Amino acid sequence: MVRLFKHYVPHAVLLLGLIDCGLLLLSANLAWSLRATQIGMDPGLLADRLAMLAGFTFVVMAAMISVGVYGSDALRSFRFAAARLLVAVSLGLIALALLDFVLPGHTFWRSTLLYAMGLSILFLMLNRVVVGGILGASAFRRRVLVLGAGVRAGRLKALSEDPGSGLSIVGYVDMNEGRPLIAEAVARSAISDLSAFVANLGASEVVLALEERRNALPLKDLLRIKTAGVHVNDFSSFMERETGRVDLDTLNPSWLIFSDGFSAGRAVSSAAKRLFDIGASSLLLALSFPVVALFALLVKLDSRGPALFRQTRVGLYGQPFTILKLRSMRIDAEAGGAKWAEKDDPRVTRVGRLIRKIRVDELPQVWTVLTGKMSFVGPRPEVPTFVDDLEDRLPFYAERHMVKPGITGWAQINYPYGASIEDARRKLEYDLYYAKNYTPFLDLLILLQTLRVVIWPEGSR
Template structure:
């Protein structure tokens, strides 16, 4: 995997992205040339229209990222990929219309754009038909050897069989566990030279998954493996990289303390983040104000009570603040003031509320909270004080998520469906900790783009 600004991106995704960029540039050029020949005009040198081609390709590439066209499903199902490509190209062209309005010098003719759009869809689908199986197969997967055949080793072996993962298990070495869990594991005593064994398996990485590490760390073995050029990594770091979350079952305080990361509080990072929040907040609030007012009117027409409501949440450093949302439930949704988790098909949700929750319109008034500085656009979702008290008692490291300013959208929101239990909160906490540890403006941008995918395909909305 390639690490971009502290976030890992699979090699297959990077390769597909580069091929897509080439296809989009080609589609833009073909659309231009075909239209020129149609009207009997000279297309001229490609250098004269290079700005237009680059704007076209970059806009559509951003749309591809936004709709999740580089997810694991894109490598497994051509029908799934084609549907997302068509949506992405359509959204990209809408975005281009705005760019062309603001910067007319980089505009395509409408007929050129139509041809380029059609050619782009055909080329992108053809690429996935030709390369999808190879990119999603073992050719681009890293071969790893697991040291440890107990429950930890079994977890990694099971993860390797999950569709869309970026590694395969070349071998498992039992390190003296009582009753190995992983079937077919090779006992360490049967291997004369572990470094040679790993090399013979063509492994590029060794994952340390020993059940009890105290006084049992095979330092000599690991050192010899490391000197052969094979990467050695502990289980928690491996799972963090492969799953995009910090595994609470294997991580310990010392690994978080001595690892790199948790830079969101640094002055430069926080200044950049705040400047973006103010700029984007003013723009979004101005654009969404008519939608907010229309939705508020519909809410008032459907049910009695206020269109907006305030709710207490826990923010940065555990400080409380109020968020403003468009009301999507009945006014008596929490009789007696007792906080209740939302449920699937919750009967308290109104008809209008069900729609605005699905497309996230109920979150728009929180833009005001962002402008006040109590929230950011990107960050862990703020929870209610009643839930926080309970979750801090049950989940380790839960308080650490409050070291980052809460957000309207976040890494957990785009990777995990709506949760309404302690177990759901645990899963989302793992994503929140990953975000806090690996924060960068690049990750914020990725989350903002991918939020469009969540809006278009709202899985788990309640």
């Protein structure tokens, strides 16, 4: 994987994206040349339209990221990828057509965009067939040797067997003399030179998956492997990189303290984040006011009670604040105290079901963003009762409050809506990853991919 601004991007995704960028530039240029030829106009110099070509590519690429074109499902299923590509290119072309309407003469003609749309879909589909098929082959997967043959090694084996995985495990070494859980594991005592064994397998990375590390670290072996040019990784760091979440099952305080993350040098990033929140929330409040007013009226007409729902939530550093949402439940929904939402929750009203599905109920939270209690991106704020319970049950739960809560977040786009302790545990793993690796780049990625969750609701309740 390649680390971009503290976030890991698979090599296959990065390569596929770079080729897509080139193909979009080619499509846009061919479309311009074709349309110019049709009307008997000189296409002009390529340098004169580079800005327009780059603008076209940027908008369509943003749309592709937004709808999940580079997600694991799209990478392993051509039909899935084709559907997402059609939606992405269509959304990109609509955005460019609107831009052409607002700024006539500064962008592509709308007739040229139609040609660009057809060529883009053709080239991008071919790229999925040719390059996507090659990247999916085992030859392009990272070759990993696992030191360990217990439960952790078993988890790595299951991870490697996922069709969307970018790794191939070439062997397991049982570092103990007990009975291994991995049947094919080779006993350490049967290997005279572990460094040579790694080289013979052609492994590019070694992962330490020991169940008990105390007094058991094979330091001499690891040093030889490392100095031979092979990357050595511990289990927790490897899982964080591969899954995009912090693994609570193996997490310990020393790893959090000594691993990269929670940088004090992000003060500038935080200031930029706040400026974006102020500007975007002000604009969104102005644009969405008619929509909120309309649905607030529908909420009032549909059921008894106020249109807006106010509730205390836990924010930055554990401080309480009041959240605003369009009411989607009956007014007696929490008569017996706060409860987890359920599938097909009977407390949800008819209009509430609709506004939850299209996420309109979240729009009033933009005011909370403007006042500084929330951000657009961050962990989902929970009610104090749930927080007290989860802090008792889940380790490191309080650490998620070291960043400002958000309307959308890394957990929301990666894990479906959950209403149980186990769901809260899995979402905490994503929240800790965000808190540990926050950058404006990750915020941008989350904001773009939130569109995918809105278009294809994944477990909204």
